[in-house]
Amino acid sequence: MIPAETTPPAAEGFSLTIRARNKDAWDAMVGHRFVQDVRADRLPDAVFQRYLRYEHAFVETAVTVFAQALAKASTTDQRRRLATVLHGLVFDQIDYFEAVFRDLRMAPTDEAGASLPDGAKGLRDGALALAANGSLPEILAGMLAAEWAYETWCTEASSHPISHPSLKAWVDLHVGGAFAEQVVWLRAEIDAAALTASPALLTAMETAFRRTLELELPFHDAPYR
């Protein structure tokens, strides 16, 4: 669904506004069956292993998306922040996949992603199209939806016992520290951009936010096949 023309309210930031206006998609993501299974410590191993492959591919996609955001950045602060985001992805997160594939004796994911299911390809293709065609605020609004939803559900899930050490480690990578700072920064960028954005740009930012949440749902359905 494309949102109707968007206006930012005076008092609260635009990031909170678009999350509230898209509560149905947000709630569907942070309450997805996959999230519920992690929280209840009952995620089947086969689902986790399929998820890891799709997720590894998505992290590689996120590197491309944030690299394109960096190319479109106009200030040194934005470039530094985005370089930090990229560092977290190519080191902390890719290191995690290399270790987990070794520990679980899984073959590495094929780099071209040819074997990905439609749900995983949908999120990848949506994010890459946004990165290629969108302005910086649109790209950041789309990635805010992905990062903020993960920070939210992982923070909640991390207060429950998670017995699979690799799953626990993955959840913990999205709680506090540099990841939380990244979400704070993305929100601040969206809030600041909205203050001077045209109505068309506000709508484009909200569309990117919602579309990403909508694409997250089939991505997380996919490992259940």
Ligand SMILES: Cc1ncc(CN)c(N)n1
């Ligand atoms: C599918 C997906 N969406 C979001 C995130 C948060 N980086 C993630 N790791 N994976």
